[in-house]
Amino acid sequence: MSAYEIARDRYADLGVDAESALNTLSTVPISLHCWQGDDVAGFEGDTTLGGGLAVTGDYPGKARNADELRQDLRKALDLIPGSHRLNLHAMYGEFDQPTDRDAIEPKHFQRWIDWCKSNNLGFDFNPTCFSHPNAATGFTLSHEDPEIREFWIEHCRLCREIGQYAAEQLESDCVVNVWIPDGMKDTPADRRIFRERLVESLDEVFDQPFESVLDSVESKLFGIGSESYVVGSHEFYFGYAVSRGKLLCLDAGHYHPTESIADKITSCLTFLDEILLHVSRGVRWDSDHVVVFNDDLLNIAREIVVNDYFDRVHVGLDYFDASINRVGAWVVGARAIQEALLVALLEPTDTLRSHESSGDYTSRLALQEQLKSLPWGSVWDEFCSRNSVPSEGGWMKEIKAYESQVLAGR
Ligand code: RNT
Numbered sequence: 001m002s003a004y005e006i007a008r009d010r011y012a013d014l015g016v017d018a019e020s021a022l023n024t025l026s027t028v029p030i031s032l033h034c035w036q037g038d039d040v041a042g043f044e045g046d047t048t049l050g051g052g053l054a055v056t057g058d059y060p061g062k063a064r065n066a067d068e069l070r071q072d073l074r075k076a077l078d079l080i081p082g083s084h085r086l087n088l089h090a091m092y093g094e095f096d097q098p099t100d101r102d103a104i105e106p107k108h109f110q111r112w113i114d115w116c117k118s119n120n121l122g123f124d125f126n127p128t129c130f131s132h133p134n135a136a137t138g139f140t141l142s143h144e145d146p147e148i149r150e151f152w153i154e155h156c157r158l159c160r161e162i163g164q165y166a167a168e169q170l171e172s173d174c175v176v177n178v179w180i181p182d183g184m185k186d187t188p189a190d191r192r193i194f195r196e197r198l199v200e201s202l203d204e205v206f207d208q209p210f211e212s213v214l215d216s217v218e219s220k221l222f223g224i225g226s227e228s229y230v231v232g233s234h235e236f237y238f239g240y241a242v243s244r245g246k247l248l249c250l251d252a253g254h255y256h257p258t259e260s261i262a263d264k265i266t267s268c269l270t271f272l273d274e275i276l277l278h279v280s281r282g283v284r285w286d287s288d289h290v291v292v293f294n295d296d297l298l299n300i301a302r303e304i305v306v307n308d309y310f311d312r313v314h315v316g317l318d319y320f321d322a323s324i325n326r327v328g329a330w331v332v333g334a335r336a337i338q339e340a341l342l343v344a345l346l347e348p349t350d351t352l353r354s355h356e357s358s359g360d361y362t363s364r365l366a367l368q369e370q371l372k373s374l375p376w377g378s379v380w381d382e383f384c385s386r387n388s389v390p391s392e393g394g395w396m397k398e399i400k401a402y403e404s405q406v407l408a409g410r
């Protein structure tokens with residue numbers, strides 16, 4: 001018997017069907033964030049990273065243009081089992097002449113969309129409301145100057161148009177996620193006025209309906225330069241999303257450090273149809289470390305699985321680390337969330353629930369502990385092999401080869 005068959009039988013003893021776990025896992029796309037590949041630089045020219053975002057490290061070989069970024073993404077995708085999505089920021093358009101954010105068009109993203117088509121990827125999109133002179137004061141959609149607000153409103157509108165265009169070409173709905181950095185370093189005198197302006201601006205952004213765009217809004221607790229006040233807080237966007245029928249984006253790094261987004265998923269989906277996750281890993285703060293397989297991640301995956309939320313939760317990655325091989329960083333994070341989903345899929349949910357409903361919390365706890373030593377790694381290896389990608393311990397040598405053959409030449 002193969003290691004997989006032995007594992008499959010162990011799970012069967014607990015009433016868990018490993019085959020069906022594998023089948024389900026293969027249907028879950030992960031939206032791969034383009035910005036891990038070039039330290040959130042984009043292709044507009046010499047932009048400096050703003051919005052309080054910070055990337056540390058100077059590992060050699062970062063993508064310098066769209067062709068290199070696509071090449072790197074392709075390499076990462078070759079090492080990640082399953083079929084996935086691209087998550088692109090507006091600053092990654094391909095412009096033959098300088099094009100400001102309020103003038104972007106679908107044609108600037110055509111090569112990305114074509115690439116998604118030929119690589120069988122979905123396409124998600126994001127307005128870039130940072131790293132721009134009009135965001136220099138730290139305010140965008142809630143800026144006190146109506147002209148600057150209008151600039152960002154137009155940018156976000158155009159992004160939704162591009163999202164619709166991409167969705168039609170790829171025949172797959174496009175999540176367009178709006179995150180803005182707006183906030184204050186120090187205690188504001190008036191917290192209300194910015195929030196009132198933000199509601200108005202967002203309503204203008206979303207004025208035109210787009211059939212295939214899934215509009216999403218992302219909250220944040222604090223940022224560098226917005227330590228005392230963030231206009232788009234969790235309560236703000238939760239209320240906005242509920243009242244307007246939008247998706248809410250829960251970023252794992254955007255809450256107090258002991259707060260987990262896992263616990264928020266069922267609460268949000270009690271009132272919302274769908275949500276987006278930005279799977280990230282904060283270390284002491286919203287540091288956007290590479291996602292790894294840990295309890296936080298497992299708890300997120302478990303919520304998706306036990307509630308059968310696969311159609312209602314969109315899973316995207318959001319981190320940026322320039323201190324390690326950037327392609328390897330994509331692979332580690334994407335595989336980690338897939339592994340977490342697999343582990344959750346291999347749990348005997350019904351048994352755990354029945355212990356719970358009979359008040360037998362000791363059996364629930366004992367079973368939860370027992371599950372930790374079950375051979376899910378053999379099931380994961382099987383998933384990798386069925387999807388023709390290397391197993392754990394196998395893919396790193398491909399990263400090394402890519403590093404010497406491709407990245408070293410940059
Ligand atoms: C910032 C948000 C946002 C960005 C990306 C680049 O705190 O998490 O999602 O990371 O849009």
Ligand code: ZN
Pocket residue numbers: 179218251278318
């Ligand atoms: Zn995010």
